[in-house]
Amino acid sequence: MLVPVLGLALLAPSVLPNMAHAANDVKVKSVEFVGMAAPTTPQDMAKMYSGASVQVTYTDGSVKSFPLTYKTLFKTDESINGTIAGVSQDKNGKPIMDTSVPNSPTPFVSDAPDSNSLFKVDGAKATAKGGNPLSLITHYEYITLNNAGKSAYGMVPASMSLTTLDQDKKTGELSPTDLKKVDFSGVDGLWIPCNGSLTPWNTHLSSEEYEADARAFEADPTQTFVSSFTKSYYQDDKKVGNPYANGYIPEVTVLADNTTTVVKHYSMGRFSHELGRVAPDMKTVFFGDDGGNTMLFLYVADKAKDLSAGTLYAAKWIQTSDENGGSANLQWIPLGHATDAEVKSYVDKGLKFSDIFETADKDTAGFTKIKSYPSGKVEWLKVKPGMEKAAAFLESRRYGAVVGATAEFNKMEGVAVNAKDNKVYVAMSYVEKSMEKDTKAADPTDDIQVKKIKAGVTYELDMKGGQIDRSKQPINSEYVPSMMKGLIVGQDLAKADSKGNTAAEDLVANPDNLSYSDELRTLFIGEDSGMHSNNFTWAYNVDTKKLSRILSIPAGGEATGLQVVDNLNGFSYVMSNMQHPGDEMILPEPLKGQVDAVINKTYDNKRAGVVGYVSGIPTSGQMIEWMSTDKSLSALRDMAEANGATVKWNESDRSVTVTKGSHSLIVKINDSSAIVDGQTVQLPYASRIENEKTMMSTSVLNSFLSR
Known part of the structure; x- marks a missing residue:
């Protein structure tokens, strides 16, 4: 793996004409995800992170590794521009208050973010940060517990947010600049929205799952959530509700002025x-x-x-x-x-x-x-x-x-x-x-x-x-x-292992969210498992059948909001959320208590879910970009001395040592690796002698000299 400073930065080296021609003939041969190990320490079991990478192999045999990281956009209990992301609202757009603890009313806030749709809206106003304006629709499926510690599932209307994101034009990094709640007052509110999708015409298809049993409701309204849902939404204790008002597919359209329209598709x-x-x-x-x-x-x-x-x-x-x-x-x-x-x-x-x-x-x-x-x-x-x-x-x-x-x-x-x-x-x-x-x-x-x-x-x-x-x-x-x-088949275990797993840890258990990348030929799978101590997000290559773990979710939490986004303004993302951290832990003691303590500290005593994405996945354009820029060779001595470094040739092992300040670079002829400050890094091309000069990777040399 190349040292992190190399990244995907574009370089402008002096390239020999024959090498430029050679690079143009090289193509991407294969792309695969290199998975991460399952977490083993309490600290890792309690956090959301990726230790995976994308490995690109080229037709000339060279390999480039792109490391993946998880980036949090916001937690559900955070305010963005004055609005709490996961707050539940009534018909008039006011927060619905949790009065379960006497004399201490507080807004109901969801810990369960689910579906994401990340997309751009033509004509949208630029953000104050100067990046590309993007829109993100997010579901807040339910509220796990009220302030008294009792279940609030289904009893309070769910919600949805529209977040304006700034996309950095150079790095692709996303950051929220505004958030508003989507108004469902024209369609009888929003009932338990689970997953969703982005349509080919750039609208968001939501969902309403676990429809109320209309037969049970007619016999006894208290046997369903309909009445409590309706009373909360309309803030009217006299309203009884109608089970047939919910249980459909809502479609949300985001307009250029950042307003939304909502319809429910009853015919579906x-x-x-x-x-x-x-x-x-x-x-x-x-x-x-x-x-x-x-x-x-x-x-x-x-x-x-x-x-x-x-x-x-x-x-x-x-x-x-x-x-x-x-x-x-x-x-x-x-x-x-x-x-x-x-x-x-x-x-x-x-x-x-x-x-x-x-x-x-x-x-x-x-x-x-x-x-x-x-x-x-x-x-x-x-x-x-x-x-x-x-x-x-x-x-x-x-x-x-x-x-x-x-x-x-x-x-x-x-x-x-x-x-x-x-x-x-x-x-x-x-x-x-x-x-x-x-x-x-x-x-x-x-x-x-x-x-x-x-x-x-x-x-x-x-x-x-x-x-x-x-x-x-x-x-x-x-x-x-x-x-x-x-x-893709899970494997049950005859008995729990040392971490409490009752399904094989290196296979998918209880698949839930699915999203497919045409560009990567990869099916992404998010887990909702009571059989894994930690839930994971996986990448499955439909051609090679290789399964790779790419993201770990805090113990007791669920992987949700999965959406793969291929090449949005030149960058790719895997959107992935986490809901109800620590809620359904199967870890044995004392490990459970150790993990629980970290989760409580990190996720506000289990009151906060997370909305975010996996970063670092290259687009096909970035793969080609690296192929055409990172594979050029430059004359090592000429470039090094022009940048104030000293160069020493060692005939005995045919190596070159470059020194600049406290940093050193050692390169051997015909070796596809180099040693930078004592660390071995892989080179896209082996160093070699041409016209009595040592030629090496321009990007690696530039990266070293810029230290």
């Missing part, structure tokens, strides 16, 4: 939206459906870049293998076509579960026996006449199960698209329970019968065009998943 169905990911055709959308007994959905919009109307499908799993998470052919069942306005009209009418379904409590003619999230119980349902569309879009999973779709997936999380290879990747965090064979014949269906892998599996789905649905009608998309199989 109501279920436990982990996220929606748009295909390259700009109208096909893939989803994660988080929870137990969930479903694989597909949405095809009527028009590109317009998600306000379309057809919703649900998948039937037709199993072909039970190994490595299983594999299956997929049959798509049409649930219906709708517009946002049509579905919203059902919500506005105050439609209830009992308006949509008839129910029975045993096997009854005309009723279908199903089991699905959020109930998780066996139900017997019949759709009331004329209520098929309402059922399809307000009770998408229940209706899907009634018409034969598979409702047996478990903890379906992130989704990523590899357009070049026609692949979709889907994370199944825990492959167990409803995905295992039903040996007791207790469930209504048993389509999925795979072997239990509690550590989870990331699946690969093949996409094809020209497909037909179960009703023999064509699906109007060239990006329809046809087959699904396990790709």
